[in-house]
Amino acid sequence: MAHEQHGIYEPKNGFMQWIDVRLPLPRLVYDSFVAYPVPKNLNGWYTFGGILSIMLVVQIITGIVLAMHFAASTQLAFNSVETIMRDVNYGWLIRRIHANGASMFFVAVYIHMFRGMYYGSYKAPREILWILGVIIFLLMMAAAFMGYVLPWGQMSFWGATVITGFFSAIPLIGTGIQELLLGGYAVGNPTLNRFFSLHYLLPFMIAGVVVLHVWALHVTGQSNPTGVEVKNFRKETVPFTPYATLKDALAMVLFFIVFAWFVFYLPDYMGHPDNYIPADPLVTPAHIVPEWYFLPFYAILRAITFNIEIPFTGIVLIDSKLGGVIAMFGSIIVLFFLPWLDTSKVRSARYRPLFRQFFWIFAGVCVALGYLGSRPAEGIYTLLSQIFTAYYFGHFLIILPLLGWKEKPSAIPASIADAVLADKKA
Amino acid sequence: MSANDVKDPNRRDFLYIATGAMGAVGTAAVAWPFIDQMNPSAETRAAGLPVEIDVSSIEAGQSVTIMWRSKPYFIRRLTTKELSEVSKVSLNDLKDPQAADERIGGSEVKDLVIVASNCTHLGCIPKEIENGAEGWKCPCHGSVFDMTGRILRGPAATNLPVPPYVFATANKLIVGTTNPEDA
Numbered sequence: 001m002a003h004e005q006h007g008i009y010e011p012k013n014g015f016m017q018w019i020d021v022r023l024p025l026p027r028l029v030y031d032s033f034v035a036y037p038v039p040k041n042l043n044g045w046y047t048f049g050g051i052l053s054i055m056l057v058v059q060i061i062t063g064i065v066l067a068m069h070f071a072a073s074t075q076l077a078f079n080s081v082e083t084i085m086r087d088v089n090y091g092w093l094i095r096r097i098h099a100n101g102a103s104m105f106f107v108a109v110y111i112h113m114f115r116g117m118y119y120g121s122y123k124a125p126r127e128i129l130w131i132l133g134v135i136i137f138l139l140m141m142a143a144a145f146m147g148y149v150l151p152w153g154q155m156s157f158w159g160a161t162v163i164t165g166f167f168s169a170i171p172l173i174g175t176g177i178q179e180l181l182l183g184g185y186a187v188g189n190p191t192l193n194r195f196f197s198l199h200y201l202l203p204f205m206i207a208g209v210v211v212l213h214v215w216a217l218h219v220t221g222q223s224n225p226t227g228v229e230v231k232n233f234r235k236e237t238v239p240f241t242p243y244a245t246l247k248d249a250l251a252m253v254l255f256f257i258v259f260a261w262f263v264f265y266l267p268d269y270m271g272h273p274d275n276y277i278p279a280d281p282l283v284t285p286a287h288i289v290p291e292w293y294f295l296p297f298y299a300i301l302r303a304i305t306f307n308i309e310i311p312f313t314g315i316v317l318i319d320s321k322l323g324g325v326i327a328m329f330g331s332i333i334v335l336f337f338l339p340w341l342d343t344s345k346v347r348s349a350r351y352r353p354l355f356r357q358f359f360w361i362f363a364g365v366c367v368a369l370g371y372l373g374s375r376p377a378e379g380i381y382t383l384l385s386q387i388f389t390a391y392y393f394g395h396f397l398i399i400l401p402l403l404g405w406k407e408k409p410s411a412i413p414a415s416i417a418d419a420v421l422a423d424k425k426a
Numbered sequence: 427m428s429a430n431d432v433k434d435p436n437r438r439d440f441l442y443i444a445t446g447a448m449g450a451v452g453t454a455a456v457a458w459p460f461i462d463q464m465n466p467s468a469e470t471r472a473a474g475l476p477v478e479i480d481v482s483s484i485e486a487g488q489s490v491t492i493m494w495r496s497k498p499y500f501i502r503r504l505t506t507k508e509l510s511e512v513s514k515v516s517l518n519d520l521k522d523p524q525a526a527d528e529r530i531g532g533s534e535v536k537d538l539v540i541v542a543s544n545c546t547h548l549g550c551i552p553k554e555i556e557n558g559a560e561g562w563k564c565p566c567h568g569s570v571f572d573m574t575g576r577i578l579r580g581p582a583a584t585n586l587p588v589p590p591y592v593f594a595t596a597n598k599l600i601v602g603t604t605n606p607e608d609a
Contacts, residue, residue, distance in 0.1 A: 045494060158550060180461075184470045185495040194464065206522060257515030282498055284550040286471045288566045302567050303548075309522065319583030320521075321547050377568035379578070 006239035037237035038244045039224035041420050045119075047221070047251030048112040050244075054252055055105045056210065060203050061146075062098040074189045074195035077152035078278045085375060096267045102144050103270045104259045106293035111138060115340075118359055120347030121223040127339040129216040134335045141332075143202035144291065146195040154285050160187045160195070162288065166329075169322040186281065193347045227347025236416040247256065248380045249410065250336030281293050287376065295373030296366050300392065301328040302377045302384035316360045327389060334396045341396050343404025346412060379413040431584045460509065470496075476602030478594070481538060489554065494602050496550060498543035499589055500562075500575075501599070503528065506574045521577050524590060529574040529585070533593040540591050541575035547582035562586075580608060 010015040011031040020027055069088050071080040084091035113133070117124055122130035145163055149156045164181050168174040183190025201229035222229060230236045238244075262269065270292060274285040290298050307316045318326065334341075349356045369388050375381040414418035474495040474526045481501065486491055489502035505511070512526040532538045543551050545564040552571055553563035561572040569580030591601055594606045 156575070158566070161544075162548040162550065168549075179466055180464050183464055184466045184468075186497045186549075188470075188496055190467065190470065281493075281496065282551070284553075284565050284566050286553075288550060302581060307583065316583075320581045324547075324581055336506065377566075380493045383570070 003218060004037065004233045005031060006037055007035040009035070018340060033245070034239065034241040036218060036240040037230070037233060038222050038240055039230055039416055040238045041224050041226065041416055042222065042244070043225055044251060045111065045115040047248050048108050048115065051108045051255050052105070052250035053110060053210065055101060055108055056203065056206060059098065059101050059105065062094050062101060063200070063203065065094050066098055067200060070196070072150070072193050074152060074279070077192060082279045093263070096263045100259065100262045100267065100270065102147065103293065104262070105140065105293070106144070106256070107153060108255070108292070113137070114363060118349045119225055120227055120342070120349070122339045122384060123342065123347050124339070126220050126223060129213065129220060131135060131336055131340055132209055132213040132216060134300055134332070136206055136213060138332065139202055139206045139209065141294070143199060143206065143424045144293070146199040146202070148291060149192065149195045150199065151275060152279045154279055155272045155275040155288065157187055157279035157281065158284050158288050159290060160191060166325045167386060171322070171326040218405055223347065224416060226413055226416055227350060227351070228416055228419065231415045232417060289374055292370065293303060296369035297328050299369040299385045300331050300371035300389045301325065303327065303382065303389040305382060316404045331392060334393065338396065344407065344409070346409040351409045351412045352407060353410060355403055358395065358399055358403065365391050365395070437445065441540065474602070476600050479599045480597055481599045482597040492601060494589065499601060500539065500541055500543050502539045502573070504539060504573055512572055512574050513564050515572060515576070524576060524585060526574050529576065529588055531591065533596045539574050541586040541588055542597070545569055545582055546577070546584045546586060547580070
């Protein structure tokens, strides 16, 4: 699909011409990040894609440096992390950037995803773009989980035990799969070694999928807050450079201020004190909770405390453990189907009065699940987790499909230009 | 007219299928070592031999933790009060019904509970509930087990497994086998 774009690449000198007919990489960069047209009405919420790319770079650079000082052995890992914190020159800074960087990465990705949901960015023709994003999210979760195991503290060890335990829920072959993943009967040295290897690999896999994600974005063109496609390229778009680059750069600076605040003033705020106790296979910490970005999924996992049976026979179809694991993975898998579950033809929540309300209820439910995930699994917390888990799935499987034909959208502007001019007048 | 246009199976089709099948078998044969290397190594498997414990020093109401296959196991001697309480539990109230005496062992008096310490939900280690005869509670996801390791409530679906064990002599317990010769 050939695009109109703002300007054509012209090699400035003989050397650039020589390159251009052999490997036109400068031309690709020019077409993709200079002349590429972006809708002129993009707001601040659209800067998180750029922030996420820079966060991936930050994590890879700090991670490569940390790997130079880390020892992936159950005997050495905990102490090598302490050595990084106390003895390695600027080790404390680099590790805190890496550890808090993971949290900031998830802050950015959640904003990016909710922005996509609010403005209907996943709708045709951007389904593959959205699906690639969900794949990146899954890879990020795997990378974050394995990274958290490496310092070999109590939360590392028990987090690894709980999460690899998910696989033992699979009927018949579950225990075999769990032993295959662990390289033993319990979490141990082989587990730590392979997690380190995979933790190093995953960011590069993420980078690969990011390339596809950006490619898909550049084929369909960016969505925008009105959800109306670009109709007049001259009136409704601006060149990526300088407009989007500078706006993204400003957003990155603001984001990095918050990031730096955590790194320098609250470096352990998002961690757990228990992870400063070396791993002990004999004692589970009294309150084991994952990192904050996994809490909603953790709440969903714990919400299934009942077996699912064939009525009146007592034959167990899905026991509570498998049920919890299915619900937790299902809560992410359902995102893959979002482009088809949302049946409304209107993209942006701006013109969908009912959807807008349900969107904010859904966002509130996700936050509530996050809170419940941090609470002990008992009494009212379990009941509330069950109610909110049901709502989470209801949002995707019942509310979104029904809204598509029940809801009466408000007047959609004829074009981006009309919407922008209307805003100016108001 | 090329060989591909012939409808009947001929030599060319046979060659395609044979080559494809050979390729698939070859790929699987190469893939297997790369998958199987992740399974427990010979060293790890060898460390899974049976372990021997002298249980004479365990008092009633006391529990000790032993390690077998790098996982902890509880050995608890039940008090007479606990013994009568676990036998009173109705099997209809249990998720994973099993009679209490099937889960209690001993060489002369049957009062020893020998169970895996890892919760059958996701593997955390339940703590003994203080000031109550109920049993163990998992700190991770709140599963509660009775004194014989039977699941009472919470997300776990099955009882704490009883490992294979045997008494070589009155007080010498071997966990990890049912054959007294293995000690």
